[in-house]
Amino acid sequence: MQLLLSLFGIACLIFIAWLLSEQRERINWRTILAALGLQTLFAAIALYIPAGERALVSVSNGVAHILSFADEGIRFLFGDMPYNGFIFAFRVLPLVIFISSLISLLYYLGVIQWLIKIIGGAIQKLLGTSKAESLAATGNIFLSQGETPLLIRPFLPHMTRSELFTIMTCGMASVAGSVIGGYAALGIELKYLIAASFMAAPGSILMAKMLVPETKVQIEQSDIDLDKSEHSNAIDALASGAMSGTKVAVAIGTVLMAFISVIAMTNAGLEYLGELVGWQQLSMQSILGYVFAPIAFLIGVPSTDMQLAGSLIGQKLVLNEFVAYLNFTEIRSELTVQTQVVMAFALCGFANFCSIAIQIGSIGILAPERRGEIAGLGIKAVLAATLANLMSAALAGLFFNL
Structure with a gap:
């Protein structure tokens, strides 16, 4: 039954995208089917094909081993204090700085x-998209939605309008390697x-090309050349990456502190109103869960997990994915294993209302004449x-049940 429900959900997501399309008759179904096929292949490799599962586990173990080296830097600055219980500022944010520094080094080396x-x-050959979109x-997959537009x-x-929309969607459907x-x-x-990071690439193209199909002739982009790093040497790249990561870490901590405080204040008000009308434990999370x-x-x-999972999806959209993941870890023991897998994929993306402002700033400064179009x-x-994120989650649920 769950297998049939997953297939039904995948069909519904495609149907929703078709309903919301600007010009349904201009949808390029070759691109759509190829993108869905590639996204499905990534899901199968991660969750169904034994060799793919083993390879992914090896990669994730390697990444986890690399992340463990951040503990040395954390201990150097803070001693053993961060390891006496889980302290977000000491255990999570330093990893953002460390990974940002490594990515900057890899970019300097050309990797x-x-x-x-x-x-x-x-992706360009398989999906028939333009080089810039691809x-x-x-x-x-590797960079943030603020950094990737610099490549193109x-x-x-x-x-074209469709290409610009695809660039925006790709940025919001993905997460930066640094986070x-x-x-x-x-x-x-991990x-x-x-797996979700790789699935977001074809998944975002799939949904972008359904909602805003290509209607104009794309310009020739054969001369696109990725910029080389501006850093003078490896040490400069590491230091610059660390400083960039610090800005991201501070931004994450600041936003989370504000959002969680506002949520607590809102929940206090909702709880009071709920008591007046006889609705016990009314909260933002419960409202989002029902919606x-x-x-x-x-x-x-x-069905037993629908409300809790729905609340997490709503938190990701209305607030951000860090808030959703934080709450996910708190209630994970109450969820089935299948729900845990599905939600790990569903929450992995920057798709929230704050990202609109980020893209207006990051893409708008590179193409000021298109700022209004980006906002629109x-x-x-x-x-x-x-x-796109929900499609990744639905595919994960499908292969989990096979």
């Missing part, structure tokens, strides 16, 4: 550019985070990216 070219080239989709900045002013370590520190399984429970059901969450596409991009 990131090489990976983006290889994977992006394969590189952006791949870039977001000469072409941003001249992109994956932070999610892992919360207890989210193998699922890595998004049908969505959770569609992606393969068992913002809500639709959040929706497309959310559908």
Whole structure:
């Protein structure tokens, strides 16, 4: 039964995207089916094919081993204090700085550019997307939604509306490599985070090309060349990456502190109102749970977990994925194993309303003449990216039941 529900959910997500399409008759079904096939293949490798599962476990173990070296830096600064219980600021945020520094070094050495070219080239050939779209989709596996547009900045002013929308959706459906370590520190399984990051590339193209199909002739992009690092040497790259990671870590900590405080204040008010009308334990989480429970059901969450899972999906959309993952870790023991797997994929993405402002700033500064268009596409991009994340989750639920 769960297998049939997962298939039904996948069909429903595609149908929703079709209903919301600007021009349904212009949808390129070759691109859509190829993107769905590639996203499905990544899910199968991660959750069904034994050799793929073993390879992914090996990769995730390797990444976990690399992340463990951050403990030396944490102990140097704070001693053993961070290890006397779980302290978010000491256990999660330093990993963001460490990974950001490593990614900066890999970019200086040309490793990131090489990976983006290889994977992006394969996506371009398989899906028939433009080179800029393919590189952006791949870039977001490793870089943030604010950094990836730099890879294709000469072409941003001249992109078609569909291409621009695809770039925005890819950024929101993915997560930066620098924050994956932070999610892992919360207890989210690395193998699922890595799989979700790769699945987001074809998944975001799938949903973007359904909601805003290509209607214009794309300009020739054969001369795109990925920028080399501006750092003078490896030490400079490491230091610069650490400083960039510090900004991200401070931003994460600041936003979480504000959001969690506001949630507590809101819940206090809702609890008071609930007592007046006889609704016990009324909260923002419970309201979001009721609203998004049908969505959770569609992606393969068992009926017993629908409200809790729906609440997490709503928190990710309305607030951000860190808040959702934090609450996920707190209630994980109450959820079935299947729900835990599905939610690990569903929450892995930047698709929330705050991302609209981030993209208006990051893409808008590179193409000022398109700032208004970016703002106008913002809500639709959040929706497309959310559908992409939900599709990854539905596919994870499908293969979990095979």
